[in-house]
Amino acid sequence: MLVMMVHLSITYGGEGSWYYKEVKPDPFSGIVLTLHNGVNQSFFMGCLFLISGYFTPASFDRKGPRRFLIDRVIRLGIPMLTFDLVIHPFMIYWLVRNGVIKLGGPFSDWAASYYTSFHVGRGPLWFVEALLLFSIVYLAWRLITGSSGKRELADGCDRPPSAKPAALPLPPVPDDFRPPSARSLAILALCLGTVTFLVRLWKPIGWCFEPLNLQLPFFPQYVVMFILGIIAYRRRWLTGISTAVGRWSLILASVFVLVLSPLLVVLGGGADGDVSQFMGGPRCQALAMAFWEQSLGVLLTVGLLVLFRERLNRQGWLSRAASANSYAAYVIHAPVLIVFALLVRDLHLYPLLKFALVTLVVVPLCFGLAGLIRRLPGAQRVL
Secondary structure (H helix, E strand, C coil): HHHHHHHHHHHHCCCCCCCCCCCCCHHHHHHHHHHHHHHHHHHHHHHHHHHHHHHHHHHHHHHHHHHHHHHHHHHHHHHHHHHHHHHHHHHHHHEEEEEEEECCCCCHHHHHHHHCCCCCCHHHHHHHHHHHHHHHHHHHHHHHHHHCCCHHHHHHCCCCCCCCCCCCCCCCCCCCCCCCCCHHHHHHHHHHHHHHHHHHCCCCCCECCCCCEECCHHHHHHHHHHHHHHHHHHHHHHCCEEECHHHHHHHHHHHHHHHHHHHHHHCCCCCCCCCHHCCCCCCCHHHHHHHHHHHHHHHHHHHHHHHHHHHHCCCCCHHHHHHHHCCCCCHHHHHHHHHHHCCCCCCCCCHHHHHHHHHHHHHHHHHHHHHHHCCCHHHHHHH
8 A cells, every 4th residue: 555655646746756747746745745755665665575574484484495486486477577568568558648658659669669678577566576586586595505495394383384374474482582672773774774875875766777677776675674584584573572662663763754854854955845965975965864764664664563563463354355455456556546647637636635535546446456356267376
């Protein structure tokens, strides 16, 4: 849902890269929507990589190398290629037809060029591509280190292979069990902020490694979070983080969002809506942005994980349905957002109001369509 909201926010004036953007809004709407994106960007993709990393060892242990790889290719590779080969060209065609994109020639020429110079991971499916790459690297590491899935399953899990997997797979508590402390989390945030700033000295936010469509200025956090997810599974970190650490993480995150975010914008010279100085390079704004982003990301990730563990660790029918359909909704949300946004582009409303109203319609629509798609024969094997 947050991914959809970020892309709608960009549509109606927030900073970022997306297929379709309406007319640039007033400075206030632009700042609010950009802050919305900045807060979400600070944690939500990193948190997804952390959770993905957490479930990776159990999947490998249960399936072994061959089945693990086949499953990843089916679950990640097929949706990615479907998006690249079918959905992305359709969206370009739709944008051309509606006058949003000018190609300078017939669409057939663009299509011929696109398919002959094929790149992968288009649009939001870069995440699926990155997760597939990370999974392959993990598979290679397990094979190189000689740790077979069956041996790890016998030694590392507290259930037989035939048993139904638990919602949260848990290995035995290690002898050197020590959950992350507030000090270690602060060190993590400082290290991530430093590395992120150094990377953005080289390439600012918005730069994309084109053959794979990966925005590398964000990847220090993604790589580290995936690795920490793997370690968190082995060391039982997610069940070991204290409630007090989670509570204070959310309190400090609130200070970052409500106090430090406006100060960063105003003192950094972004009150007029121009935030280019925060994107990277040898600037104080870029340095402050890197540390604000990574610190907030760590705080929100830890705080929300503890909150859901302690207070929201149950599912009703609606949350179960949303959880089951979330991956399919992620895969299809781009064309749904674009088609709907173009249908209502002549509806002239204040950008923040339009963003809110379209969000209320499009998010349930994506999940509903995802549920219908997953009823097709064989769809649940992929989605």
